[in-house]
Amino acid sequence: MNLSLLILVPLLTAVAILLCNGLKQVRSVALLGSAVQLLLALGLLYTYHQERETGNTAQMLFEFNYTWFANLNINYHIGVDGISIAMILLTSFVVISGVLVSWSMEMLNKEFFFLLMFLSMGAYGFFISLDVFTLFFFLEVAVIPKFLLIGIWGSGKKEYSAMKLALMLMGGSALVFVGLCGLYFNSSINGAHSFDILALSKTHIPLNAQMLFFPFAFIGFGIFTALFPFHTWVPDGHSSAPTAASMFLAGISMKLGGYGCLRVAVYLMPDAAHAYSGIIILLSTIAIIYGAFATMMQTDLKYINAYSSISHCGFVILGIGMLTPTSITGAVLQMVSHGLMTALFFAAIGMIYTRTHTRIVAQLGGLLKVMPFIASVFIISGLCSLGLPGFSGFVAEMTVFMGAWQNPDTMYRIATILACASIVVTAVYILRAAGKAVMGPINDDRFTSLSDAVWNEKLAAVILISGIVAIGVVPFWLSNLVTPGTEQIILQTGQALLLK
Template identity: 60%
Template sequence: DLFTMFMFYEVALIPMYLLIGVWGSGHKEYSAMKLTLMLMGGSAFLLIGILGIYYGAGATSMNLLEIAQMHNIPIEQQRIWFPLTFLGFGVLGALFPFHTWSPDGHASAPTAVSMLHAGVLMKLGGYGCFRIAIYLMPEAAQELGWIFLILTGISVVYGAFSACVQTDLKYINAYSSVSHCGLVLFAILMMNRTACTGAILQMLSHGLMTALFFALIGMIYGRTHTRDVRELSGLMKIMPFLAVCYVIAGLANLGLPGLSGFIAEMTIFTGSFQHPDTFHRVWTVIACSSIVITAVYILRLIGKILYGTCTNKHHLTLSDATWDERTAVIILIACVAALGMAPWWISGMIGDSVLPIVNAL
């Protein structure tokens, strides 16, 4: 239901503002206000787009299936409503250049809020772009999709490059999220079954990986009271459990085979390169370069904070993870590994689910 979708888009913003603005850290008021204003701007575009779809289709209800099956939106109107709807949801999916709310929001939010923010909230953007913008306006998606393909391609590469120059652990993971969420929108715009299946797999994979990363960052910060990469070193000897888990999360993020990141990204790039158009293939090659950039900042980060000699004597007395922290981390790692080593059961289900939408395209 279009109205329900919009309502929960708005409902998701209210607790985020309070959770970051009241219980956050650092520049929490600025980050909360920036997040709210940018997403409210996106929701304004979305509201116009949804009303345009409803009246343009001459529908009697806001039921998605009814509009898709029984009504036809004129192409002249699709050219107007598609960019507004895709942009409205794309802001929530950290679409360049409207992504800047995400890193600041991540950095200022409490650990649990960062996990929900990246793992759940940002996925609403990709889902809406696919389920509403592309599904209900396929002709405009085919005609105007190249514009957003360029923006999502920039998101993928720019987010990875930005992560390379950050010194705050949360900002590194936040810009990494911009890159990985950009892959979701990038794959959706290829509009074939393999790429769209990869986009959904990436949503699942990124939600698990990023939640794991933010959980570990929160645990490390709770002990060291710093997220500055320049002030951390030699943590592998001090807190071996957390350090090993951080290595696993990093390897999943850079796409190591056997973990969920590899399955999702390989499916996306395979499906994207299946597109017969040279323009789409060139941008696929550009997006593929993000794999190398991701490996650079992940391996540099792991080498800097986990290995070597601990230079802060106060860190030598720190404790490793408690049993409840170990339980949470192990569950997330098990999910990441299960999706990476046995993806066929869920990829088949996703492929069957996206097929009706792809056939409509």
């Protein structure tokens, strides 16, 4: 399968959107493009399994290597393993539902859908890159559309939020840049420096260089995934963004960071990952607990989801920091699960907001009676968020905790216990928000005349829920998909241990 299609399809869709006229044409093209992306992602999953069944045990499949800047040894090198495929699937699910949710976006619709497609191109490109340069290229491609999406179509203090988000994410990529410079100049493959991830993983980067550059790379990517204390863009960015942009932001963009931490920082600098794991775990535990308690104090639905994202993404970092096979698998599962769940949550909030024109929990109430579908979607995403068995959240968090417990260090176990305890807090805020906003009597007379979801909103929700349930009920297809990839990473760190 030609992986470049994953970049070409969004790009062509974006160009086609520019040639369209009027909302109807624009959104049909966008829907068509994102449907093709979804089919491509599913097709990729299928062909991947077929390749594996025929006994292809290569680390990366469907590799393609094209020399880009020969003199600097920069290549356009792409390929996928299970982890990438999981992230690509997540992206395609979120993209199509994001397009469906913005079905009636009147204002500057051409630009809006163009930027959505451009952003998704960045995300796909990032997940298939096997060269740090291309990875970095696509990472930055995905930043600018967010700035424009929030600043132009957002609500509230949108300009402030857009600027804050863009600057913090650019700060992250500046740190990543220094980290990859360090990787490049400390690598020597046949006497030449290299950006190639597979080649870099086979050489041994000197320990002092690892210790110096691991923090740059890890914190840089960490900013994208709301690593404490660099999480402050998350609440502002998410709450000001239009619905589809919030979904993209939380569902895809934050996952770029987690994937980057795993693929670049931990995989290429395993010794330093070991050395720094204590700090990583400390920061992630703080993020989990702090995020959960901060969520309890929020009154705005979008802020509730944004702060709970900080807490949930803390589990991703925790799983990575524990460095056991199960915990890293759990981290990947959590990325996928959180992406789907939070996108669904934002979609539901967006649907509620367009009808009631408020996101304040206290002003809502009794929505289950007037808009049962939307209210159910809201409850489902809430239950998934608090980790109810049967939904993906349970599977992912459970795997992270199991994996974390495998690490025998006492301090790490204390961190695990603390992180576990945060689930109780999660239950408190989720149940409270759901109880007040959705159940109970109808607070406002205006609400009685409101209509339920229309077909496009229903379709978006169904797509996301099907993903959540597919992971929740039969989790093994996903964890088996991911495991070979995580084993490679663990092998890398295990080797590194032996070398010491």
